[in-house]
Amino acid sequence: MSLLAFRTQSLRCLLTVSILAPMSVSQITPTLFLSGVDAAMNKALLSHRGITLIINASPEHICPEHQGVECLRVPISDVPHAPLTDHFENVAERIHNNPTGSTLVHCSAGRSRSPALVMAYLMRYKGVTLHQAHDWVCDCRPHIRPNAGFWRQLLDYEKKLYGKNTVKMIATPLGVLPEAIVSEGDSERCLSW
Template sequence: MSVSQITPTLFLSGADAALNKALLSRRGITLIINVTVELPCAEHQGVECLRVPVSDRPHAQLGEHFESMADCIRGNRTGSTLVHCAAGMSRSPALVMAYLMRYEGVTLRQAHDWVRDCRPHIRPNAGFWRQLLDYEKKLYGKNTVKMIATPLGVLPESNISEGDPECCLSW
């Protein structure tokens, strides 16, 4: 079970952490945001659970929830917030990056680096990246991340070494 602390009151994980009452208590979690279609919301005394019913597919519309969930995270004054999806690799990190852009005033590049520093194995799918790029453009009028198609999939350029021969094209 891996729980990553993003800010003093914001945590990111896979689904297993939401089921561990002792862990939630230790971290002061009073709000869980479940970013899955397939997993039930955890039920714990004193912990609210919100569902963002989005599948981990490039066509899924996670961006429709960026602002409302960022507002919920920001508005949680009773304790900490845990954002989770099935593995804590795609949906929940994308939602957390949107929160960081909106309320911590960072660019998408900075939000990605921040979350990746806390949870190194994140990998939002290409559709979520497009939605994050659109959101950054809406917030700041520009984009700070360039996407590169590789044999491993579409990745932000910060995940690619300078001069990496596996880089095929950018968009």
């Protein structure tokens, strides 16, 4: 993909920031944000974004106590056998039914657990396929990488919702990964199909 094509693709997202930047927040929809843990601890940032619901997808980080901000804890470790699928419906419903403001979904780095939850929400409430949900989130946060177990759970969820799968898993030296992940030197990034 050329640099111009990549920049053009990134413009579709409301906000694209590097995963490596401290407190980087990626805007997925006008009222849905994705980040690592740092952003959830920044009261000024939450207030500026109108965030009234935090979904904390980690067992290792505490829910911040900010006035006017509710926190839903999803205590799932970033390991392939963790049952993230058990939380897809509840998290998607909470995001969809947050009537008082915006929602921030975070895990430790905003690369695996929280993007998987956001993709499940997009499939459930925005009517997109897993392929489209992955492209959507990658446009906004290019360095996501849900683990292989979360991908399997997302594939099962897509099949439950739509009766088919739109993402193909392939064997790589790093294990079974979706065809959307490619390595470029020492870095990895999302690739649109």
